[in-house]
Amino acid sequence: MNKAIKSDNKQKVVIVPCSGIGKTYGTVSREAAYEVVENVRPGQTHLVALSLLVLGDEKSRESVSQYPSVTIDGCKLACATKMVEESGGTVAKDFAVLDVYRNHRKLKPKGIAELNEAGIKLAQVLAEEVAEVVDRLDFDAQPKQSTEGCNNG
Amino acid sequence: MVDLPKKKVGIVACSGEELPEGTVTRLAALKVLEQLRPADTVTICLPLFLAGGEGDRAFAKFYPTIAVDGCELRCAALATEKYSNKPAASIVVSDLVQEKGIGSPSGLRKLDQAGQEAVEATAERMAFLVDELLGKRWSRQEGEFTGTEDATEVQIENEAACACVTGIPIQKVSIEGQEVTLIGLPLIFQQFQEDSKSPSDATKKELLETVKIYNPVPIGAEDTYAEIILHEYAIFCNGKEPVT
Numbered sequence: 001m002n003k004a005i006k007s008d009n010k011q012k013v014v015i016v017p018c019s020g021i022g023k024t025y026g027t028v029s030r031e032a033a034y035e036v037v038e039n040v041r042p043g044q045t046h047l048v049a050l051s052l053l054v055l056g057d058e059k060s061r062e063s064v065s066q067y068p069s070v071t072i073d074g075c076k077l078a079c080a081t082k083m084v085e086e087s088g089g090t091v092a093k094d095f096a097v098l099d100v101y102r103n104h105r106k107l108k109p110k111g112i113a114e115l116n117e118a119g120i121k122l123a124q125v126l127a128e129e130v131a132e133v134v135d136r137l138d139f140d141a142q143p144k145q146s147t148e149g150c151n152n153g
Numbered sequence: 154m155v156d157l158p159k160k161k162v163g164i165v166a167c168s169g170e171e172l173p174e175g176t177v178t179r180l181a182a183l184k185v186l187e188q189l190r191p192a193d194t195v196t197i198c199l200p201l202f203l204a205g206g207e208g209d210r211a212f213a214k215f216y217p218t219i220a221v222d223g224c225e226l227r228c229a230a231l232a233t234e235k236y237s238n239k240p241a242a243s244i245v246v247s248d249l250v251q252e253k254g255i256g257s258p259s260g261l262r263k264l265d266q267a268g269q270e271a272v273e274a275t276a277e278r279m280a281f282l283v284d285e286l287l288g289k290r291w292s293r294q295e296g297e298f299t300g301t302e303d304a305t306e307v308q309i310e311n312e313a314a315c316a317c318v319t320g321i322p323i324q325k326v327s328i329e330g331q332e333v334t335l336i337g338l339p340l341i342f343q344q345f346q347e348d349s350k351s352p353s354d355a356t357k358k359e360l361l362e363t364v365k366i367y368n369p370v371p372i373g374a375e376d377t378y379a380e381i382i383l384h385e386y387a388i389f390c391n392g393k394e395p396v397t
Contacts (some may be wrong), residue, residue, distance in 0.1 A: 019200060020168075021183055022186070022196060033170065047170055048171070049175065051199050051232070054202065055231055055235075075202065075319075077205065078204070080200070088181070112183060134246055
């Protein structure tokens, strides 16, 4: 599969969080996504709502098909990842909140409407991990030094 | 096909992460599900209509559903209709705040005062609609209302007398020495048999979940209930020819 993903200097990585309302991990995924687009990497990322992808909103589909996406799922059903793929997008990295929690057991999230302190901290840790991926994607998108001729024989 | 009485209303919130009104839908839905009408409501994540299975897509046909949208795009209402079934009712937060004279909500992560008022208003409207929908007869086969009935007929408690009055099939089972009446159990068994589901461990959890829609199952007794119900289902299946 060779999708033409935009890779210019203005590249924006699409962040797609889970939209679950019934579990704390869904809330962590959203909090992490907001943290990335508002605080950690505001210039390089933008958020696409899952509901718009479900509806088939043209603008949102265009976003995920043109730019690489980082998905953050709250449960194993992985709706965010599946919906980006379903919408013709490329998932550069799919995060699962549970996996991040497994690596940071002390940060046990609680609360759905409002996260506890550990949950907010977990979201921040997750946001940093997302930021690393965003930076890597951004780096890959920079114009390359002219070494391409080597492959042309 | 069997037609089980409906005790619950489905809530589908758009949850739009890019708009404060989306946050309002999420928090309002949560308030109804957890505080205002916990016994009468269930929810599903909107994306599951596409990312999930056939069971998820049956949601709005099985439950009369309220779609709660943040804006005029009405993702929840339209996607529910497209992939599952027409919602029984619909709320658009941007319309509701205008109707109520509440200011535009702001704050994606933390709603301002107007946002919090919008949550209250949306949750109240939702609870009102839940009560209204529970008072109507819902056909799971058709995925639509088939007439009206008294709300008390639908909201049957675990009393056999109520079931007799409304003609709802019940079955009494013995659980840890206690006789327990399970409403709709024969119909649930019939439904499972028609769907060619054998009495196995794989079916056990699904049976319990279906039973729980119509019956209270005490916390901590789920495993016991599941075992007994599966046992009863095995007896039911052995006594009848599977539907082909």
